Amino acid sequence: MSLDPRRPNVLWVSFEDTNPVYGCYGDPVARTPTVDRLATQGTRFPLAFSTAGVCAPARAAVITGMYPISIGTHHMRTTHENPAVPELPTPYSARLPPHVKCFTEYLRAAG
Numbered sequence: 001m002s003l004d005p006r007r008p009n010v011l012w013v014s015f016e017d018t019n020p021v022y023g024c025y026g027d028p029v030a031r032t033p034t035v036d037r038l039a040t041q042g043t044r045f046p047l048a049f050s051t052a053g054v055c056a057p058a059r060a061a062v063i064t065g066m067y068p069i070s071i072g073t074h075h076m077r078t079t080h081e082n083p084a085v086p087e088l089p090t091p092y093s094a095r096l097p098p099h100v101k102c103f104t105e106y107l108r109a110a111g
Helices: 033-041 055-064 103-109
Strands: none
Touching (some): 055 103
């Protein structure tokens, strides 16, 4: 199979609840050969920051390119009621405004 050199080959690796304790980020103790090898063959972002300190809002920012608070995804969501806190509006979920597209939609449209 021949890849078109004009189109990038994208492998998006995303994981959460972690830190930059990897050899490719300069940690002298960490033994992370697979991640290190992948980092040498791709692009590493040494000055990346997160828009949120928790997973769901941070993922919403990555997939939409927008601040979670601007699209209503800044709170963690739940699909169950919490009997300990009955005044919470549960269950609730985020619904993106119609003009917001996820980056996967752009990738899919490009083939």
